[in-house]
C-alpha cells in the first residue's frame with residue numbers, strides 16, 4: 188500500500204509549513220504537530236503510514252517519541268529530521284529503530300526520494316510474505332488436468348472468467364480440485380504477477396479470522412501484541428481465495444459483504460479505511476443455497492459471491508479423468524523419486540473401477556504410495572489391492588456376494604422363496620400386510636407360504 192497519511196512533528200513552524208505544503212502537493216493526508224506529546228495524541232486518534240519527527244523539541248523530543256511509536260505501532264516507519272550539527276543523534280536514532288533520517292535543510296526532492304524508498308520497502312515486505320506462502324505450496328504439482336466434458340466446461344469457464352474480476356464461487360466435494368480452480372484463474376488472469384493469497388475460513392475462531400482477513404491494530408483484542416496486515420491487504424492487486432466460505436459467522440458475513448460492495452474495510456480496532464483491489468474466489472463443499480434457506484448464510488452475500496459459479500463433479504462421476512490423473516501422477520512421483528514405476532493393464536482396471544470417495548486428493552496420495560512401494564517394479568493388480576485397503580474391503584464384499592451367489596446355485600426355488608420371504612418380513616418388522624405389498628402377493632398367500640414352509 189502506498190504511504191497515504193503522514194504525521195509531522197517539529198517545533199519550528201517554518202519547517203512544519205514546508206513539509207505540510209510538500210506533502211499536500213504529493214496528495215498525502217498530512218497532520219502537523221509541534222512536539223512528541225501531540226504527535227502521540229494524533230496517532231492515537233488515527234494511525235498514520237509514516238511519522239516524520241524532529242529530534243530536538245521542547246516537551247517530548249524525537250527520541251522518546253521514536254521509542255513510544257516503535258512500541259505502539261511497530262509497522263509504522265519513523266523518519267528523523269535533523270540539522271547537520273546533530274548527525275550523531277540521528278545515527279543513534281537509526282540504532283533505536285528509526286527507518287531513515289532527513290538532513291535539514293531539505294527540499295521537495297529529498298522528501299520525494301524518502302517516500303519512494305519507503306514504498307519500495309513496504310512492497311518488499313509484502314513480497315516476502317507472499318513468497319513464504321509460495322514456498323509452502325511449492326510441492327504442489329500445479330497441472331490442472333481433465334478430459335471429460337465436465338472438466339472441459341470448467342476449463343472454459345475459467346478461461347472466460349479470468350478476463351474479468353468477477354467473484355467466482357467454486358462448489359465441490361473435498362479433494363475435487365477447488366483450490367486448483369482458484370489458482371488457474373489467478374494464473375491466467377492479468378493479476379498473475381500479483382499475489383495469490385488464501386485463507387481457510389473453517390480453521391480459525393471468529394476473532395482470529397477477522398484479524399487474519401482484515402488485519403488488526405495493536406491491542407485491539409487480547410493477544411494482539413502488534414499491528415498486523417490482513418490478507419485482503421496482502422492480496423491487493425491479486426487474488427484472494429476464501430476456502431470453506433459457508434463457515435464464516437454472521438458478523439463476518441456482513442463485513443465481507445461490505446468489502447465486496449465497496450472494496451474497502453477497516454482493520455480490527457482501527458479507524459482508517461483501507462481500499463483494496465482484490466479478485467475474490469470462494470469455495471464451499473456445501474450447497475450454499477441450503478445454508479441460505481436455513482438462515483445460516485446471508486442471501487445478499489450469496490448472490491454477491493455467486494457471480495460466476497463453477498461446479499467440480501466428484502471423481503466417481505468423471506471416470507474418464509481417473510486414468511489421465513493416475514498416469515500424470517505416476518510420472519510425477521516417479522520423477523521425484525528417480526524411479527520408473529509402471530502399471531499393468533489389470534492394475535489400471537482395478538484403479539479405474541474404484542469409487543474415490545476422497546476424490547483427486549485421495550488419488551494423488553494413493554499413486555504416491557504405489558510409487559514408493561513399487562520403486563522400479565511393475566505395479567500389478569496384487570500390489571494395488573495391497574496398497575488400497577479400501578479396495579480390498581470392496582473386493583472382499585464382492586467375494587462374499589459371489590460366494591452367496593454360488594450357494595444360491597445349489598438351492599431349490601422353494602428354498603430361495605422362503606429365504607426371500609423371511610428377509611422381507613424382517614425388513615418390514617414382521618408386518619405381514621406391508622411384506623405382502625412388497626412381495627406383490629396377497630396377505631392370505633403370504634400366510635399360506637409361511638405356514639407351508641414351517642411344516
Ligand SMILES: Nc1ncnc2c1ncn2[C@@H]1O[C@H](COP(=O)(O)OP(=O)(O)OP(=O)(O)O)[C@@H](O)[C@H]1O
Pocket residue numbers: 327328329330331332333359360361362363364365366367368430472512547548551
Ligand atoms: N484436475 C486435476 N488435475 C491435477 N491435479 C488435481 C486435479 N484436481 C485436483 N488435483 C490435485 O488434488 C489435490 C487436491 O486438490 P485441491 O486442494 O484443489 O482440492 P479441494 O477441492 O480444494 O479440496 P478441499 O475441499 O479438501 O480443500 C491437490 O494436490 C491437487 O493438485
Ligand SMILES: [Mg+2]
Pocket residue numbers: 365366430470
Ligand atoms: Mg481446498
